[in-house]
Amino acid sequence: MVTLKQLAEQLNVSVSTVSKALNGSYEISDETIKRVKELADMMNYRPNKMALSLKHSKTFTIGVIVPDILNHFFAKVLYGIEQEATELGYNIITCLSNESFDKEVNSLEFLANGSVDGFILAMAEETQVLEKSEHFDTILNQKFPMVMFDRVNDSIACDKVIIDDFNAAYNATTHLLKEGRRKIVLLTGIDELSVGKLRVKGYEKALKDFSGYTAEPFVLKVNTIETANTEIGALFDEEDDIDGILGIDNSTGVMALINAQKRNINVPKDMSIIGFSASNVLPFTDPKLSTVSQNAIKMGKKAVNILVEKLKVEEEAPIKTHMVETKLILRGTTL
Amino acid sequence: MVTLKQLAEQLNVSVSTVSKALNGSYEISDETIKRVKELADMMNYRPNKMALSLKHSKTFTIGVIVPDILNHFFAKVLYGIEQEATELGYNIITCLSNESFDKEVNSLEFLANGSVDGFILAMAEETQVLEKSEHFDTILNQKFPMVMFDRVNDSIACDKVIIDDFNAAYNATTHLLKEGRRKIVLLTGIDELSVGKLRVKGYEKALKDFSGYTAEPFVLKVNTIETANTEIGALFDEEDDIDGILGIDNSTGVMALINAQKRNINVPKDMSIIGFSASNVLPFTDPKLSTVSQNAIKMGKKAVNILVEKLKVEEEAPIKTHMVETKLILRGTTL
């Protein structure tokens, strides 16, 4: 790697002159600036990032901790984060917690030693289940800006980007109700997560608010993605009067559709189905699933914007929770 | 952040003593070592990564450039890379080229300035189509170790991790032939990519080698994922004697299955289907798709192992191409 020193030697000037020249300082003569810049170009000089980081105590790098990159939702958020970070001149350094509390703690510690300027993360499932948060407080006490997305915890004093899970589910349910559905079942594979709980609440409230709906709320918690298909099938076999489905995670909506088709249930005539996200499987079903779009990419971008803003201003800005709007996208599985 | 200097002041010793004590140097008395380590623990001292990087000219960070994180195959490779890197004490700094040549060049330049010790990457589609490779040579000339995976180019002198695409397709095709299929069609959405070309060659060779197979090779190139479904449907409507399908990308296999089922073709009795990868959609079809497993996670881990090995030894080791074995996993869409 070519350094300022090498340029200085070649040009018979001092290192500081070279540095100033490259930064276009008014102190340096146009003549010298020109000579320096030309040589720098020719020798393909690039300032050493580590030296800059050390000097400025800024890394221009964002630490991102994602619970599960194989989950399409998180992949999309990461996509948004990377795009916006690059746009703003930041690198991202990515760690995967794989839903493990320990790995999350390690990643946080690993990065909090001068590797990054701040964090963007979603809590691991285990962290949410165990209701841990001290490790985040440690980071915040060290004055690292932090933005949480999707899986958040109100007790942690940091900025947050979430979708309005309650209303998203409320509106989706209301749509089913307005279609005249009489027995609407909610399917969830994420009842341990904050977002899952909120979506269930939204569903329940919608049913209660809709005069004329008489059935009780009906929540089916599926266990794993492998068994989900069977569990949903069993539900359909037991209860033959279900006419509305709200799948609040990535996969249950699609699975409901597959199961309905296998049983020759006419979707959407005799049964309406709405899922969350899962856009990666859209091309594979017919009719295409109606979904609540979570705007994952926008969420990632928003998180970066908030973080970079915090990074720029010195004094502590008040923290806030930002809502990304959702859209109910009606495709083929609803009327 | 607490520094060596702060510890030194508190203990009334010099910075170097603290440094040596923390590294357990034999020069320092047990007594002092104990005092230093205790205070360091208490004050939660962590060595500054940037300073270490600058000092050692090593970052312990790997630059990863992925063409498309929303592609499940690449997400899995990234998963493997992250896991193994963490295991070996390395960070990864991730850039997404989004299949763009320019973005790939930028990412490379952006990271080659002291941010990373080496690279792991797969070429962007555009880079493969344009047959560009000078930007990689530039990096290699700077003595950065580099490992390419999946999408590689023989003309680039670096280590490579690939699957044996030719034989993977050859074996899958041979399986269909042994089932007695008489008209086997290959579906591809990746005919521009090196891996796509190799897979087509494997398919063609298998047909030729199998005595008694009379039909000509039949390759359908689909245009986009959105139109693929229609294009495959049109094929099925035109040619009613197709009894074998090899989908060599992420999605065409599943789409063939969906289309076959819509036309009441009995899979696998009257038509066999084999796809590549696409494990994320497996839970959604019935029967489940038989696939060539690409061992994406293993590929990622292997790439990290090779790179870290290069990083450790000083002298230049000979480059080689490593093959990750594939497995033909028969599920429900083959006999």
Place this chain on the structure above:
DNA sequence: GTGAAAGCGCTAACAC
């Protein structure tokens, strides 16, 4: 208009 020197946090060769 240019250069010398200090310092970001750390390590290591070399005193003492």
Place this chain on the structure above:
DNA sequence: GTGTTAGCGCTTTCAC
């Protein structure tokens, strides 16, 4: 057994 010093590559204050 401990301290001094120089230096990794860079910026910036202060001299000249």
